[in-house]
Amino acid sequence: MSQPSAIGIDVGSSSCKAVVVDRDGALLDCHVEPSHPRVEEQASRVLAKLRALAGVEHLPVGSTGYGRKQVTGARPLTEITCHARGAFKLIARAGVLVDMGGQDTKVVRIGPGGDVADFTMNDKCAAGTGRFLEVILDRLQVKFDDVAALVRLAERAVRVSSTCTVFAESEVISLIAQGEPVEGIVRGLHQALATRVAALVGSDMAGDFFMSGGVALNGAMVEAISASLGRPVQVLPTPQLIGAIGAALSVL
Amino acid sequence: MIGRRVQFELATWVAGPALAAFERAKRARRGERSTSQGSPFGPPLESTRRLKELMTTHYLAGRYADGAVPVAWVTSGFPVEILRPLGFHAVYPENHAALCGVQRVVPELSDAIEREGYSRDLCSYARADIGSLTTGKTPVGRLPRPDLLCCCTNICQTVLYWYRTLAAHFRVPLFVLDTPYVYGEAPEHHRQYVRDQLDELVSMAERVAGARITAEELAAVIGVAREGTRLWGQCLEQSRARPAPWTGFDGFFHIAPIVTLRGTEPCNAYYRMLRDELTDRVARGIGGIRNERHRLLWDNLPIWFEVRALSTLLAERGFNFVCTSYTNAWAEAGSKIDPADPLGSAVDAYTHIILNQDLPNRLDVLRRLSRDYSVDGAVLHSDRSCKPYSIGQIDLRQRLARELGFGVLLLEADHGDPRAYSPEQAEGRFAAFMESFS
Numbered sequence: 263m264s265q266p267s268a269i270g271i272d273v274g275s276s277s278c279k280a281v282v283v284d285r286d287g288a289l290l291d292c293h294v295e296p297s298h299p300r301v302e303e304q305a306s307r308v309l310a311k312l313r314a315l316a317g318v319e320h321l322p323v324g325s326t327g328y329g330r331k332q333v334t335g336a337r338p339l340t341e342i343t344c345h346a347r348g349a350f351k352l353i354a355r356a357g358v359l360v361d362m363g364g365q366d367t368k369v370v371r372i373g374p375g376g377d378v379a380d381f382t383m384n385d386k387c388a389a390g391t392g393r394f395l396e397v398i399l400d401r402l403q404v405k406f407d408d409v410a411a412l413v414r415l416a417e418r419a420v421r422v423s424s425t426c427t428v429f430a431e432s433e434v435i436s437l438i439a440q441g442e443p444v445e446g447i448v449r450g451l452h453q454a455l456a457t458r459v460a461a462l463v464g465s466d467m468a469g470d471f472f473m474s475g476g477v478a479l480n481g482a483m484v485e486a487i488s489a490s491l492g493r494p495v496q497v498l499p500t501p502q503l504i505g506a507i508g509a510a511l512s513v514l
Numbered sequence: 515m516i517g518r519r520v521q522f523e524l525a526t527w528v529a530g531p532a533l534a535a536f537e538r539a540k541r542a543r544r545g546e547r548s549t550s551q552g553s554p555f556g557p558p559l560e561s562t563r564r565l566k567e568l569m570t571t572h573y574l575a576g577r578y579a580d581g582a583v584p585v586a587w588v589t590s591g592f593p594v595e596i597l598r599p600l601g602f603h604a605v606y607p608e609n610h611a612a613l614c615g616v617q618r619v620v621p622e623l624s625d626a627i628e629r630e631g632y633s634r635d636l637c638s639y640a641r642a643d644i645g646s647l648t649t650g651k652t653p654v655g656r657l658p659r660p661d662l663l664c665c666c667t668n669i670c671q672t673v674l675y676w677y678r679t680l681a682a683h684f685r686v687p688l689f690v691l692d693t694p695y696v697y698g699e700a701p702e703h704h705r706q707y708v709r710d711q712l713d714e715l716v717s718m719a720e721r722v723a724g725a726r727i728t729a730e731e732l733a734a735v736i737g738v739a740r741e742g743t744r745l746w747g748q749c750l751e752q753s754r755a756r757p758a759p760w761t762g763f764d765g766f767f768h769i770a771p772i773v774t775l776r777g778t779e780p781c782n783a784y785y786r787m788l789r790d791e792l793t794d795r796v797a798r799g800i801g802g803i804r805n806e807r808h809r810l811l812w813d814n815l816p817i818w819f820e821v822r823a824l825s826t827l828l829a830e831r832g833f834n835f836v837c838t839s840y841t842n843a844w845a846e847a848g849s850k851i852d853p854a855d856p857l858g859s860a861v862d863a864y865t866h867i868i869l870n871q872d873l874p875n876r877l878d879v880l881r882r883l884s885r886d887y888s889v890d891g892a893v894l895h896s897d898r899s900c901k902p903y904s905i906g907q908i909d910l911r912q913r914l915a916r917e918l919g920f921g922v923l924l925l926e927a928d929h930g931d932p933r934a935y936s937p938e939q940a941e942g943r944f945a946a947f948m949e950s951f952s
Contacts, residue, residue: 328942340942340949341942342946342949343946343950378946379921380921381946382924383943385924464908
């Protein structure tokens with residue numbers, strides 16, 4: 263069996279993801295839990311858990327995500343770099359990575375050598391991110407696991423604005439009051455978000471598209487982005503862990 | 515009038531330099547050193563002391579200027595050379611607003627006028643200055659009351675409304691120099707339109723000052739301004755060397771004399787001193803940062819309240835902004851003015867400035883700077899407060915990245931208002947951008 267060689271921890275705005283990889287960067291163990299405001303404490307606890315899982319006390323740690331600098335003893339790197347490294351490990355070629363996380367949506371163009379050739383991300387406002395979806399779905403009392411099935415049920419998409427999460431929430435309430443079907447609203451939300459992702463991608467459509475981040479677990483979102491871009495988008499295995507894997511690869 | 519004139523002259527020649535010396539001594543007593551051990555920056559520029567002296571004196575003299583000499587408030591892109599022979603003390607509200615930005619007082623000044631109905635979406639320079647006027651609060655002690663307001667539309671349209679507000683406040687004449695936007699080259703009828711306005715400006719300025727401009731005096735000032743521009747250009751060009759002898763962010767501060775004192779001898783004397791110091795640093799291989807690994811281009815105005823933090827963040831990782839389109843603009847515009855044809859050449863110079871020219875020209879400038887200064891990346895500051903400078907940056911970013919094959923970061927911020935800036939997000943983008951170089 264492969265020996266544990268490094269730990270990667272991705273302290274995101276929604277969840278904290280941690281992985282143990284072997285010397286080839288293959289995933290051995292992982293742990294995911296919702297983010298806690300006391301990042302340092304949570305990171306120490308999660309790292310202890312991972313060390314116990316790995317059965318090794320001393321392993322190099324790479325950290326990423328919003329709380330990366332609060333992880334004691336870790337080498338901090340941004341999500342851009344880590345997602346690119348994690349993704350390149352799996353795709354082994356150039357491509358365009360769409361990472362939809364809790365409060366960032368990033369489009370990273372990965373060069374043929376795994377380098378970050380270019381990146382764009384939402385600035386100032388988190389209306390086009392996972393948190394947007396989370397807030398509205400919560401308001402509609404739709405569970406994350408039921409979303410894809412619900413979207414498939416929709417006969418048509420109800421137009422929802424994506425300018426502001428707070429405004430969209432009240433817009434959705436008024437749509438419900440007008441008798442619009444929930445599934446149509448949810449489908450409309452997905453389309454609204456997908457157009458924002460397409461805007462981040464811009465006019466340069468060269469290369470194959472891949473997706474990482476927790477939102478990639480939502481098949482309906484992947485379909486909407488794919489439709490908006492007009493090309494297939496391949497979801498990477500364990501999309502939620504790509505950043506943490508990239509962080510671990512950086513300290514191997 | 516005579517007593518006021520004596521105060522003004524004393525402030526210029528005695529009190530200003532004395533105050534600067536006192537401030538310097540105070541800093542020395544506090545033991546302020548910008549390059550303590552472990553600092554990522556090279557040794558501080560000696561010229562900075564003289565810069566502080568020059569600007570302290572300028573603002574101190576300004577306190578006593580009204581009643582002593584004619585006073586004009588002018589926009590940065592205004593042909594101030596025409597006012598100089600008449601003895602005008604020129605006040606630059608934009609420079610004053612930049613000082614407010616550095617000292618992080620813009621939110622307080624802006625709050626005051628937002629309560630009166632001014633929108634937060636207005637330029638933070640305009641908000642800072644109008645707020646300063648309304649509250650009487652300013653980091654420079656006092657700005658002299660103007661006798662004449664001069665604004666030129668070559669930098670933006672906001673100045674038109676801003677200066678109309680000033681005119682209503684002070685009840686003094688306002689001269690608006692309208693420079694049509696240039697696509698490619700300015701056509702003859704545009705030039706004539708601007709030229710006619712310059713003739714009107716001469717009459718108006720003479721009427722306000724109660725004096726006449728002679729052709730010789732005007733030619734002399736134009737000559738001094740052209741020389742000042744040339745010297746500033748030479749200062750900037752020193753950064754073509756590796757390592758660059760100073761940082762682009764240093765340039766943001768050393769730009770003050772070419773903006774506010776253009777066409778005066780003290781301005782030129784200062785830039786001779788700075789150029790010589792920079793040339794010497796190049797010869798001795800002294801860098802603006804200790805370990806220059808990557809060279810970057812900066813587009814747009816600085817984020818005044820964050821210059822130090824950002825330059826440190828970058829310098830610590832071996833990144834230096836070796837050129838900026840903003841500081842470069844001051845080396846280009848004035849080079850067209852010519853003592854042989856003062857007004858005709860001023861038309862050319864003040865019409866063809868970067869913000870009054872189309873996007874292909876902007877791309878040309880960025881492309882040229884990138885090559886001349888051998889940069890390996892660029893940061894385009896999308897400035898919430900400066901729409902004319904920020905428009906088109908998404909396309910510029912794509913073109914630059916594609917043509918020159920390097921990383922280009924688009925950074926959303928504001929030149930004066932920290933409320934429109936998220937340090938955490940910006941730092942994250944910078945960190946990711948810098949990591950992409952490794």
